[in-house]
Amino acid sequence: MANLMDRFPAIEDLERRAKRRLPHFSWEYLASGTGDESAMHRNRSALLDVELLPQLMKGVIEPDTRTTLFGVEHAAPIGVAPFGMSGLIWPGADQALARTARARGFPHVLSTVATTTPEDVGPLAGDMGWFQLYPPREDALRSDLLDRVEGAAYRTLVITADVPKGSRRERQRKAHIRVPPKITPRLMWQSFTHPAWSMAMVRNGIPRFRTIERYIDGASLTAVAGFVGASLGGSLSFDYVAEVRARWTGNIVVKGILDPADARRSIDVGADAVWVSNHGGRQLEASPAAISCLPAIATEIGDEVPVLFDSGVRSGADVARAISLGADFVFAGRPFYFGLGALGADGAGHAYEILYDGLLNVMHQTGCVRPAELRERTG
Ligand SMILES: Cc1cc2nc3c(=O)[nH]c(=O)nc-3n(C[C@H](O)[C@H](O)[C@H](O)COP(=O)(O)O)c2cc1C
Numbered sequence: 029m030a031n032l033m034d035r036f037p038a039i040e041d042l043e044r045r046a047k048r049r050l051p052h053f054s055w056e057y058l059a060s061g062t063g064d065e066s067a068m069h070r071n072r073s074a075l076l077d078v079e080l081l082p083q084l085m086k087g088v089i090e091p092d093t094r095t096t097l098f099g100v101e102h103a104a105p106i107g108v109a110p111f112g113m114s115g116l117i118w119p120g121a122d123q124a125l126a127r128t129a130r131a132r133g134f135p136h137v138l139s140t141v142a143t144t145t146p147e148d149v150g151p152l153a154g155d156m157g158w159f160q161l162y163p164p165r166e167d168a169l170r171s172d173l174l175d176r177v178e179g180a181a182y183r184t185l186v187i188t189a190d191v192p193k194g195s196r197r198e199r200q201r202k203a204h205i206r207v208p209p210k211i212t213p214r215l216m217w218q219s220f221t222h223p224a225w226s227m228a229m230v231r232n233g234i235p236r237f238r239t240i241e242r243y244i245d246g247a248s249l250t251a252v253a254g255f256v257g258a259s260l261g262g263s264l265s266f267d268y269v270a271e272v273r274a275r276w277t278g279n280i281v282v283k284g285i286l287d288p289a290d291a292r293r294s295i296d297v298g299a300d301a302v303w304v305s306n307h308g309g310r311q312l313e314a315s316p317a318a319i320s321c322l323p324a325i326a327t328e329i330g331d332e333v334p335v336l337f338d339s340g341v342r343s344g345a346d347v348a349r350a351i352s353l354g355a356d357f358v359f360a361g362r363p364f365y366f367g368l369g370a371l372g373a374d375g376a377g378h379a380y381e382i383l384y385d386g387l388l389n390v391m392h393q394t395g396c397v398r399p400a401e402l403r404e405r406t407g
Contacts (some may be wrong), residue, residue: 189282326354344386
């Protein structure tokens with residue numbers, strides 16, 4: 029592990045290697061935002077501006093990152109965010125992430141539009157498994173999906189609020205992304221020149237939307253895009269969350285919140301946690317940086333329910349920054365996939381290790397024994 033840390037000490041090191049090892053369409057899907065991508069860049073620049081004031085001369089301290097969320101102890105307040113079409117980025121991604129999450133003690137969130145199913149991944153993730161719901165319009169479909177998720181022993185449901193409609197994602201259009209991949213000379217060439225990805229695809233099979241394909245006629249990307257638009261998109265309201273609340277006995281998290289009023293209403297209809305996020309800058313280029321929205325939401329919510337956070341986190345210092353501004357738990361999306369792209373299945377654990385080790389070090393540097401003490405260290 030030490031050798032791996034010497035070669036790839038930062039998420040940016042994994043990012044550079046992943047860019048070389050992934051086919052162009054796969055990289056574009058992973059790395060792009062929407063529109064002029066200003067929201068995606070703002071996520072980074074606003075995080076980098078958050079300062080932590082060290083408190084020194086405390087003698088030997090032993091920071092303890094363990095964090096209990098929904099009654100489950102985690103090694104640190106760090107988790108992996110849900111990714112649709114995960115197997116297109118790295119074939120077998122969710123299986124690798126779920127196994128690592130269970131072994132290391134961090135939450136893994138499986139997307140509705142992942143390329144594997146809750147039945148397959150639930151047992152791998154154990155009590156570290158959460159499921160992300162793009163809300164089906166049809167009652168029967170919703171009911172069937174929730175039954176399956178419950179049957180796979182998931183206890184935490186993440187309802188994604190920030191996709192009222194698909195966004196434009198210009199770079200993805202230009203990269204001709206298709207699921208399942210269409211065998212064209214362009215694809216053959218991209219695969220031939222990226223053998224690590226191609227071998228992973230041979231081992232794991234062609235990526236398909238395995239969770240939802242049974243509800244769709246034809247599981248091509250076009251069919252799924254139509255299905256998502258017609259059956260999953262635009263259906264979400266606070267009443268809808270209340271209906272799911274009446275049906276789902278486990279925890280409910282509402283993801284994609286930026287406005288304190290939306291956070292308040294989510295709690296009013298029964299959310300057990302609010303997840304501050306701008307979808308990694310993939311929905312609205314004019315959106316504020318998610319970190320800029322965090323303090324007002326944390327103030328609005330106080331200690332009523334946990335506040336979760338993602339969008340732009342690339343280091344343990346960023347995890348600490350988000351906690352200092354009010355997050356109880358911090359998620360990263362792309363960093364874990366940079367890890368997979370760079371190193372294959374082992375990259376999931378290495379990306380986690382970079383974030384974890386970085387958080388631990390920042391706690392030492394700032395004199396914090398518990399993550400919550402970072403709140404007192406805002407510069
Ligand atoms: C390739 C990709 C696919 C994503 N798919 C989903 C999804 O299916 N459901 C969801 O709620 N969020 C999805 N997101 C958003 C992530 O869960 C998360 O909010 C975002 O990646 C955090 O930003 P970061 O990548 O800068 O860490 C996706 C993001 C990316 C980059």
